[in-house]
Amino acid sequence: xxxxxxxxNLKKIQVQRFKPDDNPDNHYLNEETGLWSWLTTxxxxxxxxxxxxxxxxxxxxxxxxxxxxxxxxxxxxKTFIEANTYNQLFTLHGAVMIFLFLVPSVPAALGNFILPxxxxxxxxxxxxLNLLSYYLYLAGSxxxxxAIFSGGIDTGWTFYTPYSSSTGGAVTTMTFGVFVIxxxxxxTGVNFITTIHKMRAPGLSWxxxxxxxxxxxxxxxxxxxxxxxxxxxxxxxxxxRILGIGIFDPALGGDPVLYQHFFWFYSHPxxxxxxxxxxxxxxxxxxxxxxxxxxxxxxxxxxxxxxxxIGFLVWGHHMFVSGQATLASMVFSxxxxxxxxxxxxxxxxxxxxxxxxxxxxxxxxxxxxxxxxLFLVGGLTGIVLGSIAxxxxxxxxxxxxxxxxxxxxxxxxxxxxxxxxxxWPKITGKMYNETMAKIACGIIFVGFNVTFLPQFVMGxxxxxxxxxxxxEQFQSFHQVSTIGxxxxxxxxxxxxxYLVKSIYRGEQATSNPWGSRALEWQISTLPPLHNFHHxxxxxxxxxxxxxxxxxxxxxxxxSGNGHGHDADLEVTKxxxxxxxx
Amino acid sequence: xxxxxDFFLPPAKSTLASQTDTLFWFVHxxxxxxxxxxxxxxxxxxxxxxxxxxxxxxxxxxxNNKLEVTWSVxxxxxxxxxxxxxxxxxxxxxxxxxxxxxxxxxxxxWIWQFKYENGAxxxxxLHVPAGRxxxxxxxxxxxxxxxxxxxxxxxxxxxxxxxxxxxxxAPEPGESIIYCTExxxxxxxxxxxxxxxxxxxxxxxxxxxxxxxxxxxxxxxxAEWGKQIAQxxxxxxxxxxxxxxxxxxxxxxxxxxxxxxxxxxxxxxxENYIRESILEPNAKVVEGYPAVMNTYxxxxxxxxxxxxxxxIKTLK
Numbered sequence: 001x002x003x004x005x006x007x008x009n010l011k012k013i014q015v016q017r018f019k020p021d022d023n024p025d026n027h028y029l030n031e032e033t034g035l036w037s038w039l040t041t042x043x044x045x046x047x048x049x050x051x052x053x054x055x056x057x058x059x060x061x062x063x064x065x066x067x068x069x070x071x072x073x074x075x076x077x078k079t080f081i082e083a084n085t086y087n088q089l090f091t092l093h094g095a096v097m098i099f100l101f102l103v104p105s106v107p108a109a110l111g112n113f114i115l116p117x118x119x120x121x122x123x124x125x126x127x128x129l130n131l132l133s134y135y136l137y138l139a140g141s142x143x144x145x146x147a148i149f150s151g152g153i154d155t156g157w158t159f160y161t162p163y164s165s166s167t168g169g170a171v172t173t174m175t176f177g178v179f180v181i182x183x184x185x186x187x188t189g190v191n192f193i194t195t196i197h198k199m200r201a202p203g204l205s206w207x208x209x210x211x212x213x214x215x216x217x218x219x220x221x222x223x224x225x226x227x228x229x230x231x232x233x234x235x236x237x238x239x240x241r242i243l244g245i246g247i248f249d250p251a252l253g254g255d256p257v258l259y260q261h262f263f264w265f266y267s268h269p270x271x272x273x274x275x276x277x278x279x280x281x282x283x284x285x286x287x288x289x290x291x292x293x294x295x296x297x298x299x300x301x302x303x304x305x306x307x308x309x310i311g312f313l314v315w316g317h318h319m320f321v322s323g324q325a326t327l328a329s330m331v332f333s334x335x336x337x338x339x340x341x342x343x344x345x346x347x348x349x350x351x352x353x354x355x356x357x358x359x360x361x362x363x364x365x366x367x368x369x370x371x372x373x374l375f376l377v378g379g380l381t382g383i384v385l386g387s388i389a390x391x392x393x394x395x396x397x398x399x400x401x402x403x404x405x406x407x408x409x410x411x412x413x414x415x416x417x418x419x420x421x422x423x424w425p426k427i428t429g430k431m432y433n434e435t436m437a438k439i440a441c442g443i444i445f446v447g448f449n450v451t452f453l454p455q456f457v458m459g460x461x462x463x464x465x466x467x468x469x470x471x472e473q474f475q476s477f478h479q480v481s482t483i484g485x486x487x488x489x490x491x492x493x494x495x496x497x498y499l500v501k502s503i504y505r506g507e508q509a510t511s512n513p514w515g516s517r518a519l520e521w522q523i524s525t526l527p528p529l530h531n532f533h534h535x536x537x538x539x540x541x542x543x544x545x546x547x548x549x550x551x552x553x554x555x556x557x558x559s560g561n562g563h564g565h566d567a568d569l570e571v572t573k574x575x576x577x578x579x580x581x
Numbered sequence: 582x583x584x585x586x587d588f589f590l591p592p593a594k595s596t597l598a599s600q601t602d603t604l605f606w607f608v609h610x611x612x613x614x615x616x617x618x619x620x621x622x623x624x625x626x627x628x629x630x631x632x633x634x635x636x637x638x639x640x641x642x643x644x645n646n647k648l649e650v651t652w653s654v655x656x657x658x659x660x661x662x663x664x665x666x667x668x669x670x671x672x673x674x675x676x677x678x679x680x681x682x683x684x685x686x687x688x689x690x691w692i693w694q695f696k697y698e699n700g701a702x703x704x705x706x707l708h709v710p711a712g713r714x715x716x717x718x719x720x721x722x723x724x725x726x727x728x729x730x731x732x733x734x735x736x737x738x739x740x741x742x743x744x745x746x747x748x749x750x751a752p753e754p755g756e757s758i759i760y761c762t763e764x765x766x767x768x769x770x771x772x773x774x775x776x777x778x779x780x781x782x783x784x785x786x787x788x789x790x791x792x793x794x795x796x797x798x799x800x801x802x803x804a805e806w807g808k809q810i811a812q813x814x815x816x817x818x819x820x821x822x823x824x825x826x827x828x829x830x831x832x833x834x835x836x837x838x839x840x841x842x843x844x845x846x847x848x849x850x851x852e853n854y855i856r857e858s859i860l861e862p863n864a865k866v867v868e869g870y871p872a873v874m875n876t877y878x879x880x881x882x883x884x885x886x887x888x889x890x891x892x893i894k895t896l897k
Contacts, residue, residue, distance in 0.1 A: 083767050083828075084871070156764045162741060163724040163765060168871060250742025256725055257740060290630070292639040299649055321727065322738045323745045326675050330668050337660040341653060348652040351619060352645075354626040358637035361627060369627075373620060380612035383660060387608060387667030389601050392674060393734040396727060396762040460589045460605075462731025464762040467770035471758070515635070546641045 013202065014557035015537045017550055020511035020524045027429075027526035042127035045527065047134050048113030049427065052420075054138065055101050055109055056496070062096035063489060065089045070451075070485040073478045076470050083468040087154040088169075090466060094157030099178050100141055102412060103270065106277035107223075108137070108188055110419050111216045113427055115192060117520035117527065118210045120201025120536035125194035133187040140181030147173035156466060158267070161248035161259040165240045172241050175234040182227045182234075185273070189223030192216050201519070202556065203538035210518055210542045211300055215280025218304040222269045222276070222311065230266035233259070257322055264315035272311040274408060276304055278415030279346055282368055285422050286350050288516040289365040290357025293543045296349035303342030310339040320391045329388055336386035343379055347372070362514070363437035367418035370445045374410025378403060381456065396466075399459025402452045410448055417444075417495065424499065425513050429526040430506030436498040444491035450484030515549075518542045522553050594757055594778075595733035596750040600670045602734070608663055674735060677748040681716035684709070688739040689722035689875045690765055691772035692815040701791035704813045707759065707776045709751065710784035716748045723875055727763035730776060738763055751778045766873060767828045771818050807892025810885050819874070822896050829874060830867045833896045841868045855890050 028045050038046060069089050072079045081089070112130065116123055124130050147153060151170035155163055164171050196209070196217050236247050237259070246252025248259040279300075287294045294300065316324060316332030350372070359365070381403040385391050394400060425431055454477040459465075463474045470478070512521040519542065523532060534555030540547055586602070593599050684707065685696040695703045709715045719728060721741040728747065729736040737747040751757070761772035779787060801809070811817065819828040830840070836855075841847050842865050848854055857864055859881060862874035881889070 083770070087764075087767065087769075154766070160725060160764070166724065167766065250740075256742070290639070291632070291637065293641055293643055295642060296644045296649055299644065320671075321736045323740050323743065326672070329671070333667060334664055337664045340660055341657055344656045345649070345653055347619065349649075351623055351626070352642075352648070354623065354630060356640050356642065357626070357630045358632045358639050359627050359630050360632040369623065372623060373616075376616050376619065380616065383612065383663060384605070384608050386660075387604065387663050389667045389670035389674060390605055390608065391667075392671065392736050393601055393605075393731070395736055396729070457589055462591050462729070462758075462760065464729065464760045464770075466764040469770040544641075545639055 013537065015554040016557045017553050018534050018555045019553055020522055022510045022525065023508060024524040024526070024528065026528065027524065028529045029526055031529040042123065042131055043529065044112050044116050044124050044127065044130060047130050048109055050134055051104055051109040051112060051137070054141070055105050058096050058100040058141070062093050062101055063492060065093035065096065067485055067489055069093060070482040072468070074482050076472050076475055084154060086468045088152040091153050091156050092148060095144065095174070095178070098157055099181050100144065102274040102408060103185060104137060105412070105416050106281060106419060107192070107216055107219050108133070110281070110416070110423060111192065111277060114423060114520055115195060115213060115216055116199065117523065117531055118213055118518060119195065119199050120204060120519055120532060120538065121195060121199035122530045122532065124191050125199055126191050129187055129191055133184045133191070136180055136184035136187070140177045140184060143177035143180060144174055147177060158263060159237060161237065161240070161256045162250060165237060165249045172238050175237055179231050179234045182231045185223045186227045189220035192220040193224070201536045201538055207297070208538055208541045211283035211294065211297070212280035214301040214304050215277045218308040219273050219276045222273050222308050225312070226266045226269040226273070229262060233262040233266065257319070257324065260319050260322055261315070264318045268315040268318065269311045271407070272307055274412050276307060278371070278412045279304060281415045281419035281422070282350060282371060284518060285364050285368050285418055286353050287543045287545070288422070288514050288518070289362055290354050290359045291515065291545045292353055292357035293545055294349070295352040295355070297543070299345055300349050303345050306342040307339060310335060314339055317386055317391070320388050321395050333386055333388045337383070340379065340383055340386070347376065363434055363441060364418045364422035366438055366441045367414050367421060370441060371411055371414035371418060374406050374414060374448065378406030378411055381406065394459055396464055397459035398455040398463045398465055401465050402455035402459060405452050422514070424502070425509030426520060426525055426527065428503050429509050430502045431509045431513065432502035432506055433498045436494065440491050440494040440498070443494065444488060447484050447487030447491050451481050451488055452484070454480045517545055517549070517552050591731040593732070593734070594751055594753065594755065595735070596752060597670070597673055598732070598734045600673065604666050604670055607666070611659065677716050677746065678714040681714035681748050682710060683716045683718060686717045686719040686728065686739065687722060688719065688726035688728070688761070690724070690873060691761070691768040691818050693759060693772070693774040697788060699788060699792045701788055705774045705815050707774060708784060708787055709776060709778055710781045711754050711778045712750070712752050713781065714748055714750045716746060719745050719747070724765050725763045726761045726765050726772065729760045729762040730757055731760070732757035736762060751776070754778045754780055767871065768818050803888045803891040804895045807888035807890070810881070810889055811892060814877070814881070829870055832893050836894045836896070842866060843868050852890050855893060856886055859886055859889070
């Protein structure tokens, strides 16, 4: 056995190679079984899967509402539902998609599963807190669903006062649900930051941290700092409704514009909660499928943090026409353009990563290219909206609706699907049907553009959002958009179909089907209950594709399975030893 | 370019609209160029560097400072241009010329009301003179609304408890649509109005004719006048006169009928009930309808309310 020196403290450590099993007998799904083991599990992988199942459910609930909204808009007047029903549907579509799907999608579902694996940790720092986060999410969701059935809400997902403090329905219940979900979000953020700081494997210095972890780190910072403001705001709305304390309602002496400041102070950074982890997914996949070192590692890592921090200072760009001071609008517009720069830097770095790569156009990468185009359009139309004079015309029109969906669905959902396909073999141990995945990606891409490109035109022409009736001039645009939404829905159903099918009939996945150098691929598929049978030792960065795979499969020689029992010491099949520096 | 302009943007009918449009096209066309450029590079790379064998080893390229500074600084300069340009046009939109003609705008669910210097008052139709700056001083009686005229490229929220203002100058006579663009409840999408731009002389005539109030009872029987008031106050946004179901109960056949309220009590619709419903709409809300109507206290005088009651009586 050779020795290696860890560069920081010159301590000598002995390492040996641990080659992953392709199909181990014991893994995280069969070591503990039964419903009770799932409900009480503290395993980050199982919690990740439970999140995945929950958000998938809510994605289809929110998607169904979107289809109903689009169907109603087929004709300029009433098509098949009443105005009040329509108003509730678009409110719930927004609230469900944002609070129950987008915010937890990548961090809580994929992040939970992957983050400890990428760090070489046995679990997150606070496994029980992690389970509590999930149950808070679930409790909040149930409260929100109860609100839907106990009167409904028709305020729009923004809950603008004084409309929200005066309208009927279950606004208080709904805001309480969102309030509870907010705590789930905060606790996940605390958990992830601690995990990244304290649980990294030996040798995993900050400059070797996978960019997905950097993305989650930046996201967690926003979750911790911004979500409490939402909680406070919703609590104030509830106090106004229940106790009649005048905070936002001018009839009680409050200020409705104050609400908008509070709300967007959370909800603008929340947009970055939704998209920044997606950036992390993109970096991982681009590098893996072009077999190339990521270009501009620090630029990408630090731009995530830059977005997280500048993102806190731009909330006023939602309020250019709200009556806020002209000077304030100017400052917010200026800062908004600054936040565009780190985002642009990422796009250029990802593109440069492809240069001289060995590019395999597998389905995860195909989804990433879908992301590229759609997010680029979403980002650049964000520049349009950041310009005050143009925003005055486009604010609260379908242009904003299209822009938001290009960023959130075109950007985030595409990145989420890319990540889901990329890590699917590791999560389920099965390969999905690659041909169907490519076709579905194409259908989603086409359906998405057919749905939302016409909305840019409608919005520029002046079609306001949240309209039940509209003037006939816009009918053809609405109809194209509605047809597009059906195509889009079909694409998502197809993804659901072949992914679920793969669990039962899919080919067995190998431990590292993509040939990735990242740490999560250097353990068996399915992963062991405690992730690593050894304490992994990191000597190379996760994107060092110019080095052979053997150097990425190192573990601490004498630490056994990581539990510290010498008796558990395992030697790899080959019994091969390696030295590394 | 004109065809493209007509496809994407509504006609430019104010003096400032073309400033917005020029910026609109500058940002969109430069974005389009960037998108096409970047996508072309990606497509080229994907083809050129496609994987030919599984054993390919790629070169180690970690970063390039010159390149990274370049693609940070150039976009920064571009967005700063867009920022400064957008701000300049915005300042033009915000700074009201001194000689502007002032009109007061009141928004409430789901009507727009306009009041003029000489007491003239309209609902749903904003009459303005052509070629003269017009300043709108706006406030809301209930929730937040937003005053949007696509043809003028202007928009401003109308907030309860404070005044907001905006201005425009429409050089040519004509009509433009006004939307409410801040979601305000059930009939939000019906909260439309029109701007009618007159030649200066026609406008002055119109103003003089309507001095002291929009309605002239002299030569009209009360029921006719009531119908006119009902139209001006857009009562028909919520109350149909043909029995069809809308946000509020229909007026057809309502007089003399028995209405059941949310609390189970009933009343026969008479003059007192209608009067109360106009002045204190939420005192007795008919079962199955939301309590969303605003009071018209201070907006309609007793004579006008009498006329509306006479009008409702005729709807059998």
